[in-house]
Amino acid sequence: MEKAPELLSSTPGKVSLDPEKAQEGLAQLVLTVIELLRELVERQAMRRVESGSLTDEETERLGEALYNLEEKMQEMKEYFGLTDEDLNIDLGPLGNLL
Amino acid sequence: MGQLYYVYGFIPDIPERDLPELHGIDGFSPVEYPVVYGLRTACCPVPEDEFAEDALQTNKENAEWIKENAFHHHQVLNELLQNSVVIPLAFGTVYENYESMKGAVFPHKEEIKKLFRKLTGSEEWSIKIYADRRKFDDAFVKNEDEIKKIKEEIGEMPRGRQYFALKKMEEELQKRGRAKVSELCKKLHESLKPLTAEVQEKKVWRKNLSGRREEMVWNGAYLFNSHSSAEKALEIIHEFQDNADRKYPGLTAEASGPWPFYHFAEIQLSETNEEGG
Structure with missing residues (x-):
């Protein structure tokens, strides 16, 4: 996947609210939400695998799906020129989002 | 417009010729x-x-006002520190006039003089250690034989199971990495302690405060007994850094000082217009 031309040059952990850079901020925000959901799904899956409630075949399929999802997410981050830290929004006293 | 009395801190009664000529907060007084x-x-x-x-x-x-004025406060204290021991007061210590300031100093005069005696010759330094987690964890993985073996085992699993095994291993590695960082910081801290009269372990700063991409993993204030103790401490920190560069890349130890005695000369003055001490 090609990289988006100079789409993002944001400060890590901060979503840009500059009206002229709305597209950049939006891409960052959407990917942040997707990453948050992906991590929640991953944690839930880990719990189920560790509790032994899945068969070997189910575990294999779930792991394969999560692998693909993680790869896709990596591609999206590269396309928009974002790093892991860009998606980790600082929530002040609550700590980081991810 | 009326005027108030801003107090930076206290110094011993040294001769006038040794007092630096400095400008006050307004830039000309x-x-x-x-x-x-x-x-x-x-x-x-x-x-x-x-x-x-x-x-x-x-x-x-x-924030802008604070930045400008608090920096000035620090600069004045720092200048004073070049010639004598300084007991700093908190930024924003203000009195209505000379008499009210004098009244607030009176109950603390002996305490302040005692602090002069205690602090003369010593130096306050700040020591912070930062960790570039990715760099540290990567090197940590390469050096651990047990982890190499687990990785080989994971490599033989089918792709789906590999995913969970890798995640589990990453989690475990992070835990071990954190423990190692903490052990190294404590070790440095313990080796510095004999050179100090007092130390304060402080909260590590979050990234938005430190302004760094790396994580702060150690933050301490050290009151070294003398200038030579501080120099010896710098040598120890240098050795720590050399060792980290060889075995645990990603760790950076930084020492700054000498600072005005912000951590070891706390004076709480009363009757201020603002928060004293």
Whole structure:
């Protein structure tokens, strides 16, 4: 996947609210939400695998799906020129989002 | 417009010729050093409309104002430190006039003199350690034989199971990495302690405060017994850094000082217009 031309040059952990850079901020925000959901799904899956409630075949399929999802997410981050830290929004006293 | 009395801190009653010529907060009034109960106070006049209790409270919510004035406060204390021991007061310590300042100093005069005796010759330093987690964890993985073996086992699993096994391993590695960082920091801290009269372990700063991409993993204030103790400490920190560069890349130890005694000379003055001490 090609990289988006100079789409993002944001400060890590901060979503840009500059009206002229709305597209950049939006891409960052959407990917942040997707990453948050992906991590929640991953944690839930880990719990189920560790509790032994899945068969070997189910575990294999779930792991394969999560692998693909993680790869896709990596591609999206590269396309928009974002790093892991860009998606980790600082929530002040609550700590980081991810 | 009325004027108030801003106090930076206290120095011993040294000869006038040794007192630095400095400008006060307004940029043109000189910093004055009146002798009060045998000690000199470093102070300057400040405008009432900016430093009276209510105005000061409002200004303290203005980051730019704080940055500019707190930096000035620190600069004055730092200049004073070049010639003598300094007991700093908190930024924003203001009195209505000379008499009210004198009244606030009176109950603490012996305590301040005692602090002069305790702190003369010693130096306050700040030591912070930062960790570039990715760099540290990568090197940590390569050096651990047990982890190499687990990785080989994971490599033989089918792809789906590999995913969970890798995640589990990453989690475990992070835990071990954190424990190792903590062990290394504590070790450095313990080796510095014999050179100090007092130490304070401080909270590590979050990234938005440190302004660094790396994570702060250690933050301490050290009161070294003498200049030579501080020099010895710097050698130890240098050795720590050399060792980290060889075995645990990603760790950076930084020492800064000597600082005014912000951590080891706490004086709580009463009757201030603002929070004293």
